[in-house]
Amino acid sequence: MSILDIIQKRHSCRSYQDKEIEKDKLDKIFExxxxxxxxRNFQDWRFVVVTNKEVKSKVAECTNRPEVFEKAGAIIVACSNMDYVMKCGQAIGPIDISIALEHISLQATELGLGTCWIGSFETEKVREILSIPQQAAIIELMALGYPAEPGKQNTRLAIEEILCFDKWEF
Ligand SMILES: Cc1cc2nc3c(=O)[nH]c(=O)nc-3n(C[C@H](O)[C@H](O)[C@H](O)COP(=O)(O)O)c2cc1C
Structure with a gap:
Protein backbone atom coordinates (compact mmCIF):
# COMPACT_ATOMS: atom_id res chain seq x y z
CA MET A 1 0.00 0.00 0.00
CA SER A 2 1.29 3.47 -0.83
CA ILE A 3 1.11 6.22 1.79
CA LEU A 4 -1.85 7.73 -0.07
CA ASP A 5 -3.63 4.32 -0.09
CA ILE A 6 -3.23 4.15 3.70
CA ILE A 7 -4.43 7.74 4.12
CA GLN A 8 -7.48 6.96 1.99
CA LYS A 9 -8.20 3.81 3.98
CA ARG A 10 -7.98 5.46 7.42
CA HIS A 11 -11.24 6.56 8.96
CA SER A 12 -12.50 7.05 12.49
CA CYS A 13 -13.36 3.61 13.82
CA ARG A 14 -16.31 3.67 16.22
CA SER A 15 -16.96 -0.05 16.49
CA TYR A 16 -14.33 -2.41 17.93
CA GLN A 17 -13.93 -6.13 18.52
CA ASP A 18 -13.19 -6.98 22.14
CA LYS A 19 -9.75 -8.30 21.18
CA GLU A 20 -6.21 -7.73 22.45
CA ILE A 21 -3.60 -6.13 20.21
CA GLU A 22 -0.49 -8.25 19.67
CA LYS A 23 2.73 -6.89 21.16
CA ASP A 24 4.59 -6.89 17.84
CA LYS A 25 1.86 -4.67 16.38
CA LEU A 26 1.98 -2.28 19.35
CA ASP A 27 5.78 -2.16 19.00
CA LYS A 28 5.51 -1.19 15.33
CA ILE A 29 2.82 1.41 16.01
CA PHE A 30 4.85 3.12 18.73
CA GLU A 31 8.01 2.98 16.64
CA ARG A 40 13.52 21.35 18.10
CA ASN A 41 13.44 17.56 18.30
CA PHE A 42 12.17 17.93 21.89
CA GLN A 43 9.90 14.91 21.32
CA ASP A 44 7.44 16.37 23.77
CA TRP A 45 5.19 13.35 23.85
CA ARG A 46 4.58 10.78 26.54
CA PHE A 47 2.07 8.00 25.94
CA VAL A 48 0.18 6.03 28.55
CA VAL A 49 -1.26 3.00 26.77
CA VAL A 50 -4.24 1.61 28.63
CA THR A 51 -4.87 -2.07 27.91
CA ASN A 52 -6.02 -3.41 31.29
CA LYS A 53 -9.78 -4.02 30.92
CA GLU A 54 -10.80 -2.44 34.19
CA VAL A 55 -8.67 0.66 33.75
CA LYS A 56 -9.69 0.94 30.09
CA SER A 57 -13.32 0.87 31.01
CA LYS A 58 -12.76 3.65 33.60
CA VAL A 59 -10.94 5.80 31.02
CA ALA A 60 -13.64 5.09 28.41
CA GLU A 61 -16.21 6.36 30.93
CA CYS A 62 -14.49 9.76 30.72
CA THR A 63 -15.18 9.97 26.96
CA ASN A 64 -18.24 10.79 24.88
CA ARG A 65 -18.66 7.16 23.72
CA PRO A 66 -17.78 4.85 26.62
CA GLU A 67 -19.55 1.81 25.18
CA VAL A 68 -17.53 2.09 21.95
CA PHE A 69 -14.08 2.91 23.29
CA GLU A 70 -14.03 0.42 26.18
CA LYS A 71 -14.06 -2.39 23.60
CA ALA A 72 -10.98 -1.10 21.76
CA GLY A 73 -7.86 -3.12 22.54
CA ALA A 74 -6.17 0.04 23.83
CA ILE A 75 -6.81 3.65 24.66
CA ILE A 76 -3.75 5.79 24.13
CA VAL A 77 -3.44 8.79 26.43
CA ALA A 78 -1.10 11.32 24.84
CA CYS A 79 0.54 13.85 27.15
CA SER A 80 2.86 16.80 26.79
CA ASN A 81 5.48 17.27 29.47
CA MET A 82 6.77 20.73 28.51
CA ASP A 83 5.37 24.25 28.25
CA TYR A 84 7.53 25.31 25.33
CA VAL A 85 6.08 27.96 23.02
CA MET A 86 7.64 28.58 19.62
CA LYS A 87 8.54 32.02 18.23
CA CYS A 88 5.32 31.90 16.19
CA GLY A 89 3.37 31.86 19.46
CA GLN A 90 2.15 28.28 19.24
CA ALA A 91 2.75 25.70 21.98
CA ILE A 92 4.64 22.66 20.75
CA GLY A 93 2.76 20.08 22.82
CA PRO A 94 -0.48 19.77 20.85
CA ILE A 95 1.38 20.02 17.54
CA ASP A 96 4.03 17.40 18.31
CA ILE A 97 1.45 15.08 19.76
CA SER A 98 -0.89 15.45 16.81
CA ILE A 99 1.86 14.47 14.39
CA ALA A 100 2.84 11.45 16.48
CA LEU A 101 -0.78 10.36 16.86
CA GLU A 102 -1.34 10.55 13.14
CA HIS A 103 1.77 8.40 12.61
CA ILE A 104 0.16 5.96 15.03
CA SER A 105 -3.14 6.08 13.19
CA LEU A 106 -1.61 5.50 9.77
CA GLN A 107 0.68 2.69 10.95
CA ALA A 108 -2.31 1.08 12.68
CA THR A 109 -4.31 1.31 9.46
CA GLU A 110 -1.53 -0.45 7.56
CA LEU A 111 -1.67 -3.26 10.15
CA GLY A 112 -5.44 -3.68 9.79
CA LEU A 113 -6.27 -1.87 13.03
CA GLY A 114 -8.69 1.00 13.51
CA THR A 115 -8.25 4.23 15.46
CA CYS A 116 -10.34 7.13 16.62
CA TRP A 117 -9.13 10.47 17.90
CA ILE A 118 -10.86 11.42 21.14
CA GLY A 119 -10.90 15.08 22.08
CA SER A 120 -14.12 14.85 23.98
CA PHE A 121 -13.01 13.61 27.41
CA GLU A 122 -12.87 14.75 30.99
CA THR A 123 -9.22 15.60 31.54
CA GLU A 124 -9.08 15.69 35.31
CA LYS A 125 -10.85 12.34 35.69
CA VAL A 126 -8.37 10.70 33.28
CA ARG A 127 -5.52 12.32 35.22
CA GLU A 128 -6.74 10.84 38.46
CA ILE A 129 -7.36 7.33 37.07
CA LEU A 130 -3.85 7.12 35.58
CA SER A 131 -1.99 9.15 38.24
CA ILE A 132 -0.79 11.64 35.64
CA PRO A 133 0.98 14.54 37.43
CA GLN A 134 -0.29 18.11 37.13
CA GLN A 135 2.77 19.28 35.16
CA ALA A 136 1.83 16.97 32.28
CA ALA A 137 -0.91 18.21 29.97
CA ILE A 138 -3.25 15.50 28.71
CA ILE A 139 -3.62 16.59 25.10
CA GLU A 140 -5.63 13.88 23.38
CA LEU A 141 -6.81 10.29 23.61
CA MET A 142 -6.89 7.77 20.79
CA ALA A 143 -8.76 4.49 20.66
CA LEU A 144 -6.88 1.68 18.93
CA GLY A 145 -8.19 -1.77 18.11
CA TYR A 146 -9.56 -4.30 15.69
CA PRO A 147 -12.57 -2.90 13.80
CA ALA A 148 -15.84 -4.80 14.28
CA GLU A 149 -17.20 -3.68 10.93
CA PRO A 150 -15.87 -1.99 7.80
CA GLY A 151 -15.98 1.76 8.17
CA LYS A 152 -16.77 4.37 5.62
CA GLN A 153 -14.87 7.40 4.46
CA ASN A 154 -16.11 10.78 5.63
CA THR A 155 -16.62 13.70 3.25
CA ARG A 156 -13.99 16.39 2.67
CA LEU A 157 -13.96 19.89 1.21
CA ALA A 158 -12.95 20.15 -2.44
CA ILE A 159 -9.32 21.05 -3.06
CA GLU A 160 -10.22 24.54 -4.38
CA GLU A 161 -11.86 25.31 -1.05
CA ILE A 162 -8.71 24.70 0.97
CA LEU A 163 -5.84 25.57 -1.32
CA CYS A 164 -4.57 28.71 -2.99
CA PHE A 165 -1.19 29.86 -4.22
CA ASP A 166 0.85 32.98 -3.53
CA LYS A 167 -1.93 35.01 -1.84
CA TRP A 168 -4.94 34.44 0.43
CA GLU A 169 -7.95 33.88 -1.80
CA PHE A 170 -10.54 32.42 0.51
C1 LIG B 1 -8.51 16.55 17.27
C2 LIG B 1 -9.67 15.58 17.00
C3 LIG B 1 -10.57 15.30 18.01
C4 LIG B 1 -11.62 14.37 17.79
N1 LIG B 1 -12.44 14.01 18.83
C5 LIG B 1 -13.36 13.04 18.64
C6 LIG B 1 -14.16 12.58 19.73
O1 LIG B 1 -14.05 13.04 20.85
N2 LIG B 1 -15.06 11.57 19.50
C7 LIG B 1 -15.19 11.00 18.27
O2 LIG B 1 -16.02 10.09 18.13
N3 LIG B 1 -14.45 11.43 17.21
C8 LIG B 1 -13.54 12.42 17.36
N4 LIG B 1 -12.75 12.83 16.31
C9 LIG B 1 -12.91 12.22 14.97
C10 LIG B 1 -13.51 13.20 13.96
O3 LIG B 1 -14.88 13.37 14.21
C11 LIG B 1 -13.22 12.65 12.55
O4 LIG B 1 -11.84 12.59 12.34
C12 LIG B 1 -13.84 13.51 11.45
O5 LIG B 1 -15.26 13.50 11.53
C13 LIG B 1 -13.44 13.01 10.06
O6 LIG B 1 -13.84 11.65 9.90
P1 LIG B 1 -12.78 10.51 9.60
O7 LIG B 1 -11.76 10.49 10.71
O8 LIG B 1 -13.59 9.22 9.59
O9 LIG B 1 -12.15 10.79 8.28
C14 LIG B 1 -11.75 13.76 16.50
C15 LIG B 1 -10.82 14.07 15.49
C16 LIG B 1 -9.77 14.94 15.74
C17 LIG B 1 -8.74 15.19 14.65
Whole structure:
Protein backbone atom coordinates (compact mmCIF):
# COMPACT_ATOMS: atom_id res chain seq x y z
CA MET A 1 0.00 0.00 0.00
CA SER A 2 1.29 3.47 -0.83
CA ILE A 3 1.11 6.22 1.79
CA LEU A 4 -1.85 7.73 -0.07
CA ASP A 5 -3.63 4.32 -0.09
CA ILE A 6 -3.23 4.15 3.70
CA ILE A 7 -4.43 7.74 4.12
CA GLN A 8 -7.48 6.96 1.99
CA LYS A 9 -8.20 3.81 3.98
CA ARG A 10 -7.98 5.46 7.42
CA HIS A 11 -11.24 6.56 8.96
CA SER A 12 -12.50 7.05 12.49
CA CYS A 13 -13.36 3.61 13.82
CA ARG A 14 -16.31 3.67 16.22
CA SER A 15 -16.96 -0.05 16.49
CA TYR A 16 -14.33 -2.41 17.93
CA GLN A 17 -13.93 -6.13 18.52
CA ASP A 18 -13.19 -6.98 22.14
CA LYS A 19 -9.75 -8.30 21.18
CA GLU A 20 -6.21 -7.73 22.45
CA ILE A 21 -3.60 -6.13 20.21
CA GLU A 22 -0.49 -8.25 19.67
CA LYS A 23 2.73 -6.89 21.16
CA ASP A 24 4.59 -6.89 17.84
CA LYS A 25 1.86 -4.67 16.38
CA LEU A 26 1.98 -2.28 19.35
CA ASP A 27 5.78 -2.16 19.00
CA LYS A 28 5.51 -1.19 15.33
CA ILE A 29 2.82 1.41 16.01
CA PHE A 30 4.85 3.12 18.73
CA GLU A 31 8.01 2.98 16.64
CA UNK A 32 6.07 5.03 14.08
CA UNK A 33 5.24 7.51 16.86
CA UNK A 34 8.82 7.61 18.12
CA UNK A 35 10.09 8.57 14.67
CA UNK A 36 7.70 11.51 14.24
CA UNK A 37 9.17 14.99 13.74
CA UNK A 38 8.90 17.46 16.62
CA UNK A 39 9.77 21.08 17.36
CA ARG A 40 13.52 21.35 18.10
CA ASN A 41 13.44 17.56 18.30
CA PHE A 42 12.17 17.93 21.89
CA GLN A 43 9.90 14.91 21.32
CA ASP A 44 7.44 16.37 23.77
CA TRP A 45 5.19 13.35 23.85
CA ARG A 46 4.58 10.78 26.54
CA PHE A 47 2.07 8.00 25.94
CA VAL A 48 0.18 6.03 28.55
CA VAL A 49 -1.26 3.00 26.77
CA VAL A 50 -4.24 1.61 28.63
CA THR A 51 -4.87 -2.07 27.91
CA ASN A 52 -6.02 -3.41 31.29
CA LYS A 53 -9.78 -4.02 30.92
CA GLU A 54 -10.80 -2.44 34.19
CA VAL A 55 -8.67 0.66 33.75
CA LYS A 56 -9.69 0.94 30.09
CA SER A 57 -13.32 0.87 31.01
CA LYS A 58 -12.76 3.65 33.60
CA VAL A 59 -10.94 5.80 31.02
CA ALA A 60 -13.64 5.09 28.41
CA GLU A 61 -16.21 6.36 30.93
CA CYS A 62 -14.49 9.76 30.72
CA THR A 63 -15.18 9.97 26.96
CA ASN A 64 -18.24 10.79 24.88
CA ARG A 65 -18.66 7.16 23.72
CA PRO A 66 -17.78 4.85 26.62
CA GLU A 67 -19.55 1.81 25.18
CA VAL A 68 -17.53 2.09 21.95
CA PHE A 69 -14.08 2.91 23.29
CA GLU A 70 -14.03 0.42 26.18
CA LYS A 71 -14.06 -2.39 23.60
CA ALA A 72 -10.98 -1.10 21.76
CA GLY A 73 -7.86 -3.12 22.54
CA ALA A 74 -6.17 0.04 23.83
CA ILE A 75 -6.81 3.65 24.66
CA ILE A 76 -3.75 5.79 24.13
CA VAL A 77 -3.44 8.79 26.43
CA ALA A 78 -1.10 11.32 24.84
CA CYS A 79 0.54 13.85 27.15
CA SER A 80 2.86 16.80 26.79
CA ASN A 81 5.48 17.27 29.47
CA MET A 82 6.77 20.73 28.51
CA ASP A 83 5.37 24.25 28.25
CA TYR A 84 7.53 25.31 25.33
CA VAL A 85 6.08 27.96 23.02
CA MET A 86 7.64 28.58 19.62
CA LYS A 87 8.54 32.02 18.23
CA CYS A 88 5.32 31.90 16.19
CA GLY A 89 3.37 31.86 19.46
CA GLN A 90 2.15 28.28 19.24
CA ALA A 91 2.75 25.70 21.98
CA ILE A 92 4.64 22.66 20.75
CA GLY A 93 2.76 20.08 22.82
CA PRO A 94 -0.48 19.77 20.85
CA ILE A 95 1.38 20.02 17.54
CA ASP A 96 4.03 17.40 18.31
CA ILE A 97 1.45 15.08 19.76
CA SER A 98 -0.89 15.45 16.81
CA ILE A 99 1.86 14.47 14.39
CA ALA A 100 2.84 11.45 16.48
CA LEU A 101 -0.78 10.36 16.86
CA GLU A 102 -1.34 10.55 13.14
CA HIS A 103 1.77 8.40 12.61
CA ILE A 104 0.16 5.96 15.03
CA SER A 105 -3.14 6.08 13.19
CA LEU A 106 -1.61 5.50 9.77
CA GLN A 107 0.68 2.69 10.95
CA ALA A 108 -2.31 1.08 12.68
CA THR A 109 -4.31 1.31 9.46
CA GLU A 110 -1.53 -0.45 7.56
CA LEU A 111 -1.67 -3.26 10.15
CA GLY A 112 -5.44 -3.68 9.79
CA LEU A 113 -6.27 -1.87 13.03
CA GLY A 114 -8.69 1.00 13.51
CA THR A 115 -8.25 4.23 15.46
CA CYS A 116 -10.34 7.13 16.62
CA TRP A 117 -9.13 10.47 17.90
CA ILE A 118 -10.86 11.42 21.14
CA GLY A 119 -10.90 15.08 22.08
CA SER A 120 -14.12 14.85 23.98
CA PHE A 121 -13.01 13.61 27.41
CA GLU A 122 -12.87 14.75 30.99
CA THR A 123 -9.22 15.60 31.54
CA GLU A 124 -9.08 15.69 35.31
CA LYS A 125 -10.85 12.34 35.69
CA VAL A 126 -8.37 10.70 33.28
CA ARG A 127 -5.52 12.32 35.22
CA GLU A 128 -6.74 10.84 38.46
CA ILE A 129 -7.36 7.33 37.07
CA LEU A 130 -3.85 7.12 35.58
CA SER A 131 -1.99 9.15 38.24
CA ILE A 132 -0.79 11.64 35.64
CA PRO A 133 0.98 14.54 37.43
CA GLN A 134 -0.29 18.11 37.13
CA GLN A 135 2.77 19.28 35.16
CA ALA A 136 1.83 16.97 32.28
CA ALA A 137 -0.91 18.21 29.97
CA ILE A 138 -3.25 15.50 28.71
CA ILE A 139 -3.62 16.59 25.10
CA GLU A 140 -5.63 13.88 23.38
CA LEU A 141 -6.81 10.29 23.61
CA MET A 142 -6.89 7.77 20.79
CA ALA A 143 -8.76 4.49 20.66
CA LEU A 144 -6.88 1.68 18.93
CA GLY A 145 -8.19 -1.77 18.11
CA TYR A 146 -9.56 -4.30 15.69
CA PRO A 147 -12.57 -2.90 13.80
CA ALA A 148 -15.84 -4.80 14.28
CA GLU A 149 -17.20 -3.68 10.93
CA PRO A 150 -15.87 -1.99 7.80
CA GLY A 151 -15.98 1.76 8.17
CA LYS A 152 -16.77 4.37 5.62
CA GLN A 153 -14.87 7.40 4.46
CA ASN A 154 -16.11 10.78 5.63
CA THR A 155 -16.62 13.70 3.25
CA ARG A 156 -13.99 16.39 2.67
CA LEU A 157 -13.96 19.89 1.21
CA ALA A 158 -12.95 20.15 -2.44
CA ILE A 159 -9.32 21.05 -3.06
CA GLU A 160 -10.22 24.54 -4.38
CA GLU A 161 -11.86 25.31 -1.05
CA ILE A 162 -8.71 24.70 0.97
CA LEU A 163 -5.84 25.57 -1.32
CA CYS A 164 -4.57 28.71 -2.99
CA PHE A 165 -1.19 29.86 -4.22
CA ASP A 166 0.85 32.98 -3.53
CA LYS A 167 -1.93 35.01 -1.84
CA TRP A 168 -4.94 34.44 0.43
CA GLU A 169 -7.95 33.88 -1.80
CA PHE A 170 -10.54 32.42 0.51
C1 LIG B 1 -8.51 16.55 17.27
C2 LIG B 1 -9.67 15.58 17.00
C3 LIG B 1 -10.57 15.30 18.01
C4 LIG B 1 -11.62 14.37 17.79
N1 LIG B 1 -12.44 14.01 18.83
C5 LIG B 1 -13.36 13.04 18.64
C6 LIG B 1 -14.16 12.58 19.73
O1 LIG B 1 -14.05 13.04 20.85
N2 LIG B 1 -15.06 11.57 19.50
C7 LIG B 1 -15.19 11.00 18.27
O2 LIG B 1 -16.02 10.09 18.13
N3 LIG B 1 -14.45 11.43 17.21
C8 LIG B 1 -13.54 12.42 17.36
N4 LIG B 1 -12.75 12.83 16.31
C9 LIG B 1 -12.91 12.22 14.97
C10 LIG B 1 -13.51 13.20 13.96
O3 LIG B 1 -14.88 13.37 14.21
C11 LIG B 1 -13.22 12.65 12.55
O4 LIG B 1 -11.84 12.59 12.34
C12 LIG B 1 -13.84 13.51 11.45
O5 LIG B 1 -15.26 13.50 11.53
C13 LIG B 1 -13.44 13.01 10.06
O6 LIG B 1 -13.84 11.65 9.90
P1 LIG B 1 -12.78 10.51 9.60
O7 LIG B 1 -11.76 10.49 10.71
O8 LIG B 1 -13.59 9.22 9.59
O9 LIG B 1 -12.15 10.79 8.28
C14 LIG B 1 -11.75 13.76 16.50
C15 LIG B 1 -10.82 14.07 15.49
C16 LIG B 1 -9.77 14.94 15.74
C17 LIG B 1 -8.74 15.19 14.65
Missing amino acids: AARLAPSA
